Amino acid sequence: MGEVSRLLTDHGPAFGQALLLTWKLTVLSFVPGFLLGMGVTVLRLLPLPPLRFVLTVYVEIFRNIPSVALLIFIVFALPDLNVLIDYEPAVVLTLALVCSAFTADYLRTGINTIPGGQAEAALSLGMRPLRIITAVVLPQALRTVVQPMTSLLIALMLSTSLASQVPFPGRELTALVSKIATDSAAGIPAFAVAAAMYVATGLLIAWAGATLEKKVRILR
């Protein structure tokens, strides 16, 4: 315990900033990733075979590629193609792309839970297909995927640790721990504090997700 308090007097503010940066990266990548995933899901519903094919390939690529490999590609290989992206946007882009693929996948599963009869009913009421998607299909699909999206958000939060793989200005939690462990012997307490912060954040997200799920759950 003494070691932890000494660590916190030495590096307390650094840990605070690291936690904030971890949260910031999480939000910055989740919001666009989620919106992009929703866009992909809607576009995949359109009866345009070439578009469907390309978007399916998109989803399968970013669902199956390891995030580190994607990040390394964006940071180190894209400059060879004269595409230069700064480190922080590169991390956010990596996580957002991966997030969008998983969002699209989960939303697709959510749509599959909606009985086809609802679309028939809406059509017979004279609604246009696009209107049905935005007014009938998407709202229900979103409500069914709260649970997997919560898990995805937690996984994304943990994945921000891969920002430690690029020379990032400012340090998120994992980069901070590796720095402290390299510089001093305070590795174990530093790790314990960072782990506690990650776990607490994860539990917070899980709690928020469960609360939301209880509110919006569809009882069939």
Add this chain to the structure above:
Amino acid sequence: MSRSVDDILFGAPSPQAQRLIRVVSVVAAVVLLLLAAGIVMRFHSAGQLEARHWEFFTWPSTWTFLAKGLLGTLASAAMAAVIALTLGLVLLVGRLSPLRLVRWPSIAVIEFLRGTPTLLLIYVCFLVLPSVGIKLSTYWMLTLPVGLSTAAVVAEVYRAGVLAVPRGQTLAARSLGLTEAQVFFSVVFPQALRYIVPALVAQLVIVVKDTTFGYVVTYGELMQNAKVLIANYNSLVPVYLVVAALYCLVNYAISGASKRLGRPMH
């Protein structure tokens, strides 16, 4: 068999609508092809299409080296999976125990391992453990953290399966006079496994992805060997593209297998 929502939405379009769909499809295809052509042009103007960047892919030695990396990835992933499946079972049994003294620590361990990034655990094995006198090989520096964090997730997956087994099964088994251990290991758990096989296989994909961290500890897996190839031939883009494609293929095959396994269960 009822039709799915998107079949119905655009199911039997009128002739005009069909014509419209055909036209828009062609337009979409053209736009996408232009996009692809733009990317190829970008490769060309950056000189990435020159033969020297690609010719070493025609040499068998390149592929043996990449195959070795893939073998390293699979060796680490397989051991991590074994650790996860067995330790996950231990954690599950601990979590379901009626004794608080066993249950609470199990929950704490699960939440801790599940809530900590694998990369952070790798840094502990890589940077922290040596300073307290524990030296692991690069294989274990990668495999142990991946196995441990997956074990916690697997424990939760197991639990979902166990909770899905109808309660009557437990009661019936107890009424036959089986011991609690027999009830769990011969009646409940085997049935739970059947429910969760797809989820377990999906977890394998994550294990394979996590082994990419091997390049942090310079364990010879696919990503690390890619780095060596890049250093040798000075061509980043082609090597990373090929390696990314390899990862996608392996993981796509695994998730494809999981879908096939999942089908007859429901």
